[in-house]
Amino acid sequence: MSSPEDLAEKFGELPDEVMVELHNMLRIYNIDAEELFFKWEEYCLKMGEDIKLNLKNITAFKDDAREQFEIEMRAKSKSAQAPAARGAQRAAKNTGDVFNMLDGLTPATPRSSAHSAAKLKFEKAGYETPLAERTSKLAVGSSPVGPGPTFKTPGPLASVPFRNRPDPGKVMEIYNPNIEIPQLPLPGYPGYQSRVQFAALINSQNFQYKPMYQKLTTGSQVLDDRIEEYAAMIQEEHKIENDEFCNPASKLPEEVVVVGRIATDAMDSQKRSNEASLLLEASRGGGNGARVRLDLSSLKGYAFYPGMTVALRAINPTGDKLIVKSVLDPPTYFSAGSKPEAMEEELRKLSAGNFNVFIAAGPYTTDDNLDFEGLAELVDKIVEAEPDVVFLSGPFIDAEHPKVKLGDFPIDMNNFSGYVLEDLFKEKITSQLHRITKSMVILIPSTRDAVSKHVSFPQDRFQRKLLGLRPDIQLLTNPCMVSLNEIQFGISSADILFHLNMQEIKATGKGIEMNTFNRLANYVISSSNFYPLFPPPEASQVGYTTPIDLQWMRLCDFPESIKPDVLILPSKLPGAVKVVNGVVTINPGFMSTTRTAGTYAFMSIEPPTKVLQEENVSSPDDDFTLKHRIYNRARVEIRRI
Known part of the structure; x- marks a missing residue:
């Protein structure tokens, strides 16, 4: 990146606030003072008048440069998705030049395709803005190959002063x-x-x-321990005998108590979980970590979220579906x-x-x-x-x-x-x-x-x-x-309240708190944990990771x-x-x-x-x-x- 002396050499002596804005543009677009000067001259020609280098005009210049940047990004995103139409053309097996004298410069030379791609990448590196690539990925938040066709670089919003x-x-x-x-x-x-x-x-x-340096075995043990500890507290709270606790995935013709963690098999992160997607996951000690689908049709009302540790009275006649009769109150x-x-x-x-x-x-x-x-x-x-x-x-x-x-x-x-x-x-x-x-x-x-x-x-x-x-x-x-x-x-x-609100699965009925704030806050208090939700919501649901x-x-x-x-x-x-x-x-x-x-x-x-x-x-x-x-x-x- 160019120094303030390089800017002064190209633009002359300038007020400090103007110099700071110019230096800011060098950093944002990762260009040198000479290229920025060329962009300024191009802007002056476009405006059709001799413009003074003051703070007002530099601000307008920055806005124009950002608009040009957005146009370039959209053009690149469209060109990145266009090759599908071009690929419909039928290519000959050997359309290279005689003795390969053109060194792969023709667009359909199979022999030199890898070399051409490397050469093209090398040539692009000289003028493409590295920061623009990084910021476009930040703005989109997903695709590693670049922004989509609807991408627009974040700009000023119509905010209330x-x-x-x-x-x-x-x-x-x-x-x-x-x-x-x-x-x-x-x-x-x-x-x-x-x-x-x-x-x-x-x-x-x-x-x-x-x-962010975690081992899968350690993380799974944390989940297991939470289920086992909850089972012990439920047993003490409700005075339940040991033989009443059973593996939720086994055949249970009579009503028993099962303890596990609420999970969901909803695959589309864009959609909320629903009753049909709910599963109960047992601990490794209490059920070999098995998951069994929940049937909540017998409940007059319920409220669950992924990661919630629960104790249920239920039956499982076939071994593949847990019919829930009631939910035990959490420990006090x-x-x-x-x-x-x-x-x-x-x-x-x-x-x-x-x-x-x-x-x-x-x-x-x-x-x-x-x-x-x-x-x-x-x-x-x-x-x-x-x-x-x-x-x-x-x-x-x-x-x-x-x-x-x-x-x-x-x-x-x-x-x-x-x-x-x-x-x-x-x-x-x-x-x-x-x-x-x-x-x-x-x-x-x-x-x-x-x-x-x-x-x-x-x-x-x-x-x-x-x-x-x-x-x-x-x-x-x-x-x-x-x-x-x-x-x-x-x-x-x-923001556990918002996250729970996005992930909660509920049906209003007897014993279910109707006030949303009270219900969400009680999830935190009754779990004795500041973030009982697991896994956390996707960025597509809440806007960030x-x-x-x-x-x-x-x-x-x-x-x-x-x-x-x-x-x-x-x-x-x-x-x-x-x-x-x-x-x-x-x-x-x-x-x-x-x-x-x-x-x-x-x-x-x-x-x-x-x-x-x-x-x-x-x-x-x-x-x-x-x-x-x-x-x-x-x-x-x-x-x-």
């Missing part, structure tokens, strides 16, 4: 409206240091594994609790007022720009309100963003560290986070974060030094569970199978807050959609005064704990930014 966003500040949903929000900042607010005691409940060292998991002295310490810490939390999830900017106006607005509100804690989950620099895919953003060469995307993070994200000084900031990455070294789920933390983050900013794994004073928060940036490291999925289990007080599950689905299975479950929504600004969540939790007054705290039992009952103490609002 941030200043024209609909209903800024509007409260979309409120939970516990009877709890009053204190005046923020709290009078005499000392800062989070004296009010918040932080503790991670997941060992982050376990997440430092080598990503305990809610978090604390000793009375810990609750009293919590009350002392919150003497100034409620415990206040902001919760937001990426993407943080629309698809037509990298201005991060929504994040800047949110930080303005945080600086003004001074909450105790701020949860921010990724993606921050979204690998699916059109401008990030194409590298279509300027680079500050004066502060260039050699890491383009990390510099963009520091410029757009770090600079905003460093404005927050009186609140604890917690960052959770996403597998779509282009600045994360860890590309699979479960996911390790961000790298602090590379992103220029302050030491007091808490960097957590994805997923994670933390204790803030006595309150336990669980959070995952994987979710790389799962199956052998490490035990890191997604709730610690000690204890339900968190607050479960944060950001999703593409509309923002919502519900109490599900005793857990305050929050979907803050995304801060930005592809076209317009989105939503975030605000939470205000009362001190545990009533909990201490109403419970018997004088119990002599050393194991006595008080339930936190956050669902009675918290007000949550889903707000538009």
Whole structure:
């Protein structure tokens, strides 16, 4: 790639902003300064006038160059599919030249076809843009031979300008409206240091594994162990005798209990699974890993998803179809609790007022720009309100963003560290986070974060030094569970609610939760796992790939199978807050959609005064704990930014 000196030699002395744009074009199209100068002269001739090299004209030049690039890509994609018509011509066995003097230059010379292909490839390499080939594959996301006939390079979308966003500040949903929000900042607010005691409940060292380096045997063992452990919990929960458990694939004329994992044999990833595609897969110990088809006609209602571990009462008269009579309720998991002295310490810490939390999830900017106006607005509100804690989950620099895919953003060469995307993070994200000084900031990455070294789920933390983050900013794994004073928060940036919604197979009926959000969230809570779905949905279903490291999925289990007080599950689905299975479950929504600004969540939790007054705290039992009952103490609002 040409240097700034080469650009100055061709274009002359230019303002810094113009020079940055020209250098950006060199990098995007992988050309040198001379070729870019020729393209500029061609553009001037096309416009039919003498154009000055200012920022406005360079921007128009970039748009024209991108349009030409799209035309070239479409032409190449059509030519790549055209040879079928040409192949209909009948070729002679020996149409080469006498003594092969033309060295394979005639189009139908069989002897030199391989040589011609190699020569053509060599000649193309001199002028074809390597980056264009890579970006076209990224845009299509499938075919390794190049883009299809309908391919169009992602360009600016017709987004709503941030200043024209609909209903800024509007409260979309409120939970516990009877709890009053204190005046923020709290009078005499000392800062989070004296009010918040932080503790991670997941060992982050376990997440430092080598990503996407898994063995099939280890992954299958994880699935097997989950079935066996579930069977043991079901046996204890429902007091079932050992001889009642049977192999689901054997002939079972009488009703027995079978335990396994829901699977599907639907082959077309473009379509959702259905009742006819459902199978039950047994563990290797409980049924040699056999799969048997499910007959759900006897059930009044059901709700399943691939990867769901279930216990069924069923019969199998022929050995090839399991007729399900009923589904056993999943095991009961305990809610978090604390000793009375810990609750009293919590009350002392919150003497100034409620415990206040902001919760937001990426993407943080629309698809037509990298201005991060929504994040800047949110930080303005945080600086003004001074909450105790701020949860921010990724993606921050979204690998699916059109401008990030194409590298279509300027680079500050004066502060260039050699890491383009990390510099963009520091410029757009770090600079905003460093404005927050009186609140604890917690960052959770996403597998779509282009600045994360860890590309699979479960996911390790961000790298602090590379992103220029302050030491007091808490960097957590994805997923994670933390204790803030006595309150336990669980959070995952994987969009499990949307993924479950795409894969769920259900029939409404007796005992089936009708509210979609409650039903999807309960899948997570009842499985005691942040991502119980397996396999994850295809890119054709949700628009992106979710790389799962199956052998490490035990890191997604709730610690000690204890339900968190607050479960944060950001999703593409509309923002919502519900109490599900005793857990305050929050979907803050995304801060930005592809076209317009989105939503975030605000939470205000009362001190545990009533909990201490109403419970018997004088119990002599050393194991006595008080339930936190956050669902009675918290007000949550889903707000538009």
